[in-house]
Structure formats: C-alpha cells, structure tokens
Amino acid sequence: QVQLVESGGRLVQPGDSLRLSCAASGRTFSTNTVGWFRQAPGKERGFVAAISWSDGLPGYSDSVKGRFTISRSNAKATVYLQMNSLKPEDTAVYYCAADSRPYVIRSATYTYWGKGTQVTVSS
Secondary structure, eight states: OEEEEEEOOOEEOTTOOEEEEEEEEESGGGOOEEEEEEEOTTSOOEEEEEEETTTOOEEEOTTTTTTEEEEEOTTSSEEEEEEOSOOGGGOEEEEEEEESSSSOOOSSOOSEEOOOEEEEEOO
C-alpha cells in the first residue's frame, strides 16, 4: 500500500502563488507516476498535472500550462505542485494520486489517492 498526504492548501487572492506538497509513504517503490487532480463543487475530478519517475517528463492540462509546475524530490517521497498566477477558477480540492504505470496518466484511474487539500482563490 501507498499512503499519500497532501498539504499546503489555503485561501489566497487572485494572482498569488501557492505550493502544494504530496508526501508519500509505504511501498513507494511500486509507484512510477504521481499526478495532481482537482475537483470543484458540482464538477468532476479533473487532471491538473503528472510526472513520471522514469523520465521525469511532466504533463499538464491546458488550463494550468505555463502557470503550474510539478516537481519531485529525488528520494521519490514528495511531489510538489507550484501554482502561480492563481485564478478564482482554480478553486477546488486538490488531490494527489500515484500509480505503477510508468507514464503520465491524464485520467482519474490512479491506484492510490490522498484525501485532498482545499485551495480557495478569492479576493
């Protein structure tokens, strides 16, 4: 099993920056890809970004490309989501997810999920 714990979510103003963290524990050696998803009230959970441990190449949704950056620690235990130029439409619960498949996965079919952290962008 792999446990994922997100942190860093809070209330910010439009234009602000925020960094989310996802700490992994357990059988982390079995995971090859980590992703971030988000879900706003009344909407489906949607892909934000992901990174594969095998090649380190990231993938982003069109709505966050150029504003968000996903990165990982070399110890394979923490993944970060740096969010810049935040907009009100970025408001959502952000979830971290992990999977054994060695490539960027854009669908919400990951094996392991965290409980989420709330990000609210409002003036």
